Amino acid sequence: MPKPYPKEFRDDVVRVARNREPGVHLKQIAADFGISESCLANWMKSADVEDGVKPGATAAENAENRELRKRVRLLEQENEVLRRAAAYLSQANLPKMMYPLVRELADDGIPVAVTCRVLKIARQPYYRWLECPVTESELVEAYRANALFDAHREDPEFGYRLLADEAAFEHGQQMADRTAWRICRDNEWWCVFGKPRRGAGKRPGPAVHDDLVERVFRADRPNRLWLTDISEHWTREGKLYICAVKDVYSNRIVGYSIDSRMKSRLAVAAVNNAVAMRRAAGDDVAGCVVHSDRGSQFVSRKLRRALAAHDLVGSMGRVASAGDNAAMESFFSLLQRNVLDRQPWATREDLRIAMVTWIERTYHRRRRQARLGRLTPVEFETIMTTPATQAA
Numbered sequence: 247m248p249k250p251y252p253k254e255f256r257d258d259v260v261r262v263a264r265n266r267e268p269g270v271h272l273k274q275i276a277a278d279f280g281i282s283e284s285c286l287a288n289w290m291k292s293a294d295v296e297d298g299v300k301p302g303a304t305a306a307e308n309a310e311n312r313e314l315r316k317r318v319r320l321l322e323q324e325n326e327v328l329r330r331a332a333a334y335l336s337q338a339n340l341p342k343m344m345y346p347l348v349r350e351l352a353d354d355g356i357p358v359a360v361t362c363r364v365l366k367i368a369r370q371p372y373y374r375w376l377e378c379p380v381t382e383s384e385l386v387e388a389y390r391a392n393a394l395f396d397a398h399r400e401d402p403e404f405g406y407r408l409l410a411d412e413a414a415f416e417h418g419q420q421m422a423d424r425t426a427w428r429i430c431r432d433n434e435w436w437c438v439f440g441k442p443r444r445g446a447g448k449r450p451g452p453a454v455h456d457d458l459v460e461r462v463f464r465a466d467r468p469n470r471l472w473l474t475d476i477s478e479h480w481t482r483e484g485k486l487y488i489c490a491v492k493d494v495y496s497n498r499i500v501g502y503s504i505d506s507r508m509k510s511r512l513a514v515a516a517v518n519n520a521v522a523m524r525r526a527a528g529d530d531v532a533g534c535v536v537h538s539d540r541g542s543q544f545v546s547r548k549l550r551r552a553l554a555a556h557d558l559v560g561s562m563g564r565v566a567s568a569g570d571n572a573a574m575e576s577f578f579s580l581l582q583r584n585v586l587d588r589q590p591w592a593t594r595e596d597l598r599i600a601m602v603t604w605i606e607r608t609y610h611r612r613r614r615q616a617r618l619g620r621l622t623p624v625e626f627e628t629i630m631t632t633p634a635t636q637a638a
Contacts, residue, residue, distance in 0.1 A: 393417035403584035455560035473574035489516040498623035510546035532557035
């Protein structure tokens, strides 16, 4: 495209054309200045409009119109930015990051400078983000979130600490408990919470054993201290009772019994099952202390005869003192929140299957415990008892 002539040159040519001698044509003047006749005619027409001789828009008016059109186009772009930003921010479950919106608007023809000015963000960080949309920290965060979600989907009753353990051991994603809490909070991954139940229990019977534990729930090897207790839960068919026996050494439930009636045979069956399971693994249970509360099932003659038959030693806490058997109460609290109170149970069979599955699959083999060095009860017993067995 040819460059425009200087304004002074154009004015001089028009001035000469206006003051030409009679009989001198515009063609001759145009040739003298090296321009075309049509170009000279256009220059003279524009000069007549500027001088008010002929009607039309002057150069100043044309420049003003251009500025107005430019301003209108800019306002339309700013309004579009605000409209798109309002729609973008109103969407649920989206990160409040404006750079993707800037890129979308740029693809639609709105300049980046206009969008950044309206949204009050700097352009240089946007261009840096455009070169690398996903940072290293965001990638690590995504991997951690995926690991936590997989663990949460497998075991919805796990809290953020247990989810962090699962992410570390199963998926290799190490993170602090606080980091796991923040990710779970941002994604609204909550563990299952059970509703507390209140009720008046029956009056306990007299103690038939001394308290040999005195709230010291520790053991240096397996089968030295067992805890036992009974829990109940309603179904549409009626109540279902579970009596469990817990080894303090590894927190493993070494035996349990489930029945529709809370009789002494429930506690006897749980102890017998625990002895059978330990002896099947080649362990000696003679001299093991079995600690319980003063419920009628635990003071019964049947249970005392069972303890004597297996060379077990009985122990009982004080009346109305749940802390004397706190380690066993904590297990039933977990069972209550993670299984019993999660849903209404139609049949005893459904609840029995749910309790057995949670104990054997989740509690024994998936729920890592801080007291055991972030190991499950089964892993702890396998690691800690194998060297002792080999040494013997």
